[in-house]
Amino acid sequence: MTPSGAPERGIPVGFRELAPERALKRLELVIVRRLDGLLQGDHLGLLPGQGSEAAEGREYQAGDDVRAMDWNLTARTTVPHVRDRIADRELETWALVDATASMDFGTGRAEKRDLAVAAVAAVAFLTERTGNRIGAQVLHPSGPRHVPARTGRAHLLALLRSLLALPRSEPGEQGGGDTLGEGIGFMLRTAGRRRGLAVVVSDFLEDVGSWERRLTQLAHRHQVLAVEVVDPRELTLPDVGLLAVVDPESGRRREISTANPRLRLRYAEAAREQRAAIAAALRRAGAAHLRLRTDRDWIRDIVEHVLTQRRIARAANPPPRRSGMAAAPTGAPGGGAA
Structure with missing residues (x-):
């Protein structure tokens, strides 16, 4: 057969x-x-992921995993921050x-x-x-x-x-x-x-x-x-x-x-x-x-x-925006509120 x-x-x-x-x-x-x-x-990885070692912090963006919140950095800056992670070596x-x-x-x-x-x-x-x-x-x-x-x-x-x-x-x-x-x-x-x-x-x-x-x-x-x-x-x-x-x-x-x-x-x-x-x-x-x-x-x-798997990982964790000006919150000047 x-x-x-x-x-x-x-x-x-x-x-x-x-x-x-x-x-x-x-x-x-x-x-x-x-x-x-x-x-x-x-x-190389058959299962692309976020890794487990702590990396640099950045401002929180909509869609980020709240479990990655960096509360110490958030408290110091009074702005929500998350901690990026890198893959284990x-x-x-x-x-x-x-x-x-x-x-x-x-x-x-x-x-x-x-x-x-x-x-x-x-x-x-x-x-x-x-x-x-x-x-x-x-x-x-x-x-x-x-x-x-x-x-x-x-x-x-x-x-x-x-x-x-x-x-x-x-x-x-x-x-x-x-x-x-x-x-x-x-x-x-x-x-x-x-x-x-x-x-x-x-x-x-x-x-x-x-x-x-x-x-x-x-x-x-x-x-x-x-x-x-x-x-x-x-x-x-x-x-x-x-x-x-x-x-x-x-x-x-x-x-x-x-x-x-x-x-x-x-x-x-x-x-x-x-x-x-x-x-x-x-x-x-x-x-x-x-x-x-x-x-x-x-x-x-x-x-x-x-x-x-890589497409799914990119869609679930988009790279942070790298603009010269941080996006203003809704309702603030320049935030686009009516």
Whole structure:
């Protein structure tokens, strides 16, 4: 069921057919050439924000966040002031990678687990700067795996190499602590108190109620990027006659007739409802949502996501006006009152 035609640029096809070192070099080359070239900047970010270090104060303007009010400066000048903030110079990033059985699937140009590794690599290479640290929590039926947050290129490559070397899960194989909610809970306990970036890479096919509350708690302490990995066969069924389907999590097997148009319609409607519920839960939790598909150019999807986030950040926090004369309040001379 793999689509015919030449693979698009940037699609991580056949990662496990290459030696780990060649796969990592190829992946880094794709990211540096296509992502780093499009997203220039000293401190690149997939989630542009205001940062947390205090900067200079300025007069309050309509639309500013009242939580940024500088009351000491306001008291000294008798004019409302806010305190601008700048981004931290050292970033700590934590990645939660879903490597359960449902990720060992793909009918597009890559498997979902390959796309998950590509997403983590994109975040890691883009945030790799002097002093920046990255750690990971991996969900696998054999048991959760923890990689402490450290700096350095050697640590980054070792982390990606360990993700590439993860063994496949057998259908129905279950392990302790391999649910998404438990993984997010572990991140809450291990991620530092200092605000950083938390990246959750999964297909989010578990029940929404099992992970939404903990993801909300994580978003209260860190910036959260939820990377949803999707395969086209999880959205629609092709008309291929009798089809044997297996639930990778439980191992249950069932044969269905895809020639039935009503069945295909019900499947597509159920898939849309499921994805809408996932998107709504991520939005309620306060996480930025990036969807990657195994049949699309994942580099292009990341670029579009970053540009959209930057437009939203600029609209929510417009730069201060830099005029030679401060705007007069309404009703004062020159304020335009009738």
